[in-house]
Amino acid sequence: MTGWLVIAGLGPGDDALVTPEVSGALADATDVIGYIPYVKRIPERPGLTLHASDNRVELQRAEHALALATAGHKVVVVSSGDPGVFAMAAAVFEAMEVGSPDWKALDVRVLPGITAMLAAAAKVGAPLGHDFCAINLSDNLKPWALIEKRLRLAIEADFAIALYNPRSKARPEGFARTLDILQAGCSEDRIIVFARAVSTPEEDIRVVRLGQATAEMADMRTVVLIGSSLTRLIERDGAPIVYTPRSVPS
Amino acid sequence: MTGWLVIAGLGPGDDALVTPEVSGALADATDVIGYIPYVKRIPERPGLTLHASDNRVELQRAEHALALATAGHKVVVVSSGDPGVFAMAAAVFEAMEVGSPDWKALDVRVLPGITAMLAAAAKVGAPLGHDFCAINLSDNLKPWALIEKRLRLAIEADFAIALYNPRSKARPEGFARTLDILQAGCSEDRIIVFARAVSTPEEDIRVVRLGQATAEMADMRTVVLIGSSLTRLIERDGAPIVYTPRSVPS
Numbered sequence: 224m225t226g227w228l229v230i231a232g233l234g235p236g237d238d239a240l241v242t243p244e245v246s247g248a249l250a251d252a253t254d255v256i257g258y259i260p261y262v263k264r265i266p267e268r269p270g271l272t273l274h275a276s277d278n279r280v281e282l283q284r285a286e287h288a289l290a291l292a293t294a295g296h297k298v299v300v301v302s303s304g305d306p307g308v309f310a311m312a313a314a315v316f317e318a319m320e321v322g323s324p325d326w327k328a329l330d331v332r333v334l335p336g337i338t339a340m341l342a343a344a345a346k347v348g349a350p351l352g353h354d355f356c357a358i359n360l361s362d363n364l365k366p367w368a369l370i371e372k373r374l375r376l377a378i379e380a381d382f383a384i385a386l387y388n389p390r391s392k393a394r395p396e397g398f399a400r401t402l403d404i405l406q407a408g409c410s411e412d413r414i415i416v417f418a419r420a421v422s423t424p425e426e427d428i429r430v431v432r433l434g435q436a437t438a439e440m441a442d443m444r445t446v447v448l449i450g451s452s453l454t455r456l457i458e459r460d461g462a463p464i465v466y467t468p469r470s471v472p473s
Numbered sequence: 474m475t476g477w478l479v480i481a482g483l484g485p486g487d488d489a490l491v492t493p494e495v496s497g498a499l500a501d502a503t504d505v506i507g508y509i510p511y512v513k514r515i516p517e518r519p520g521l522t523l524h525a526s527d528n529r530v531e532l533q534r535a536e537h538a539l540a541l542a543t544a545g546h547k548v549v550v551v552s553s554g555d556p557g558v559f560a561m562a563a564a565v566f567e568a569m570e571v572g573s574p575d576w577k578a579l580d581v582r583v584l585p586g587i588t589a590m591l592a593a594a595a596k597v598g599a600p601l602g603h604d605f606c607a608i609n610l611s612d613n614l615k616p617w618a619l620i621e622k623r624l625r626l627a628i629e630a631d632f633a634i635a636l637y638n639p640r641s642k643a644r645p646e647g648f649a650r651t652l653d654i655l656q657a658g659c660s661e662d663r664i665i666v667f668a669r670a671v672s673t674p675e676e677d678i679r680v681v682r683l684g685q686a687t688a689e690m691a692d693m694r695t696v697v698l699i700g701s702s703l704t705r706l707i708e709r710d711g712a713p714i715v716y717t718p719r720s721v722p723s
Contacts, residue, residue, distance in 0.1 A: 241492070242490050243490075244490055307594045307595055313716050315599075316599055316602075316705075316716035319714070333599065349562035349563040351557050352566075353563070354607060354623055364719050373604055376630040380606075380627065464566055471619055473618075
């Protein structure tokens with residue numbers, strides 16, 4: 224049996240956001256590997272082994288997947304969102320690069336998914352409708368000083384900004400510092416979207432002005448979108464619409 | 474009949490990258506509106522009217538969609554990729570904000586799709602596996618000076634960079650200037666991916682070093698990915714893998 228390795232994005236939570244390409248790979252797999260809550264989304268069936276592991280063991284999980292595929296298994300590593308955006312694809316390639324030479328010969332494919340910032344943006348309108356950037360606020364793997372530098376430059380560039388992993392129990396202070404930087408560099412009426420658990424039953428979306436934003440509005444399951452200086456709100460009955468126009472006046 | 478308006482992303486081209494959510498909306502629609510090549514992707518069926526229009530008429534197309542939905546039609550505006558990323562969603566909200574007050578009362582939803590940069594990234598590995606930004610190189614609706622400013626700041630921030638609409642017949646010189654800015658600000662071995670028509674029969678992907686990149690490598694259908702200073706190449710039999718590690722040394 225010839226093994227293969229697929230690194231697949233399950234999207235933000237709703238099965239209606241899983242691409243047919245990913246569903247097809249899951250249907251052909253012998254093994255599914257991933258973080259516990261993502262593996263829970265995969266229905267059991269005969270011939271399929273589910274391997275759920277805890278958070279923060281991404282490299283070990285990647286090595287396990289590479290070894291199984293090399294041994295002939297048909298392996299899908301599942302990520303939330305898109306596997307290439309702050310998720311498992313980079314971890315698999317880090318492991319591949321320094322691991323067994325066999326691993327580099329594998330049939331390996333990355334299958335894209337709907338990443339959290341784009342699902343969140345769609346829910347409120349089109350806040351990322353103009354130039355934007357995505358920053359992972361976790362400083363587990365990079366210095367906090369680099370995060371601050373990128374935030375300041377993103378504000379200067381007037382990008383819309385998507386923040387992933389804004390706040391965890393282990394890192395309660397980083398997002399508060401981020402709000403300080405934003406409040407120092409942007410007008411207090413800048414629009415911020417806190418989008419928690421988008422497309423799941425726990426979905427909770429709040430649209431506020433920067434002056435009203437507090438660190439407690441974000442947690443591990445939140446993606447935060449900060450508008451550019453041109454991002455606008457359309458007030459109407461029901462939820463307002465947030466969008467960034469395509470034009471910038473000269 | 475109560476009308477509604479959906480702005481849906483068809484992904485980069487392959488139907489296996491269209492989400493079930495989008496397919497469901499298309500199955501319920503009475504009218505599909507969009508740029509000619511995107512509407513061509515929708516199969517005809519009884520009860521469905523297809524409205525294909527040319528490029529550069531986004532606002533008129535948006536007004537048409539809003540008027541039809543207000544009149545009771547079930548309207549899907551189709552975009553390539555994700556409708557919120559340099560596509561139709563912002564145009565619809567621009568039209569809604571200044572148009573008939575009825576339009577603001579509409580049932581309107583944006584359905585996300587696989588945007589070109591994430592499809593392209595997946596094809597080569599995980600070049601956007603760390604902080605990144607997305608810049609539309611078209612200066613039809615914004616001053617070129619702002620594009621240059623954002624490029625310089627993105628280089629200073631050491632973001633991976635995705636460039637949409639790098640080069641068209643009407644704007645042949647912008648991408649050449651972009652390469653000059655990149656070559657002045659980055660090492661000549663910086664990795665660049667030219668991904669044309671990803672997931673279509675015309676797909677063509679080239680991975681080069683910045684020193685070898687030329688303006689002719691991009692056209693209207695290309696998305697260009699520039700690695701950060703840490704983006705790496707794994708050489709192997711067949712296509713190399715491009716990825717940006719999750720860690721930045723302090």
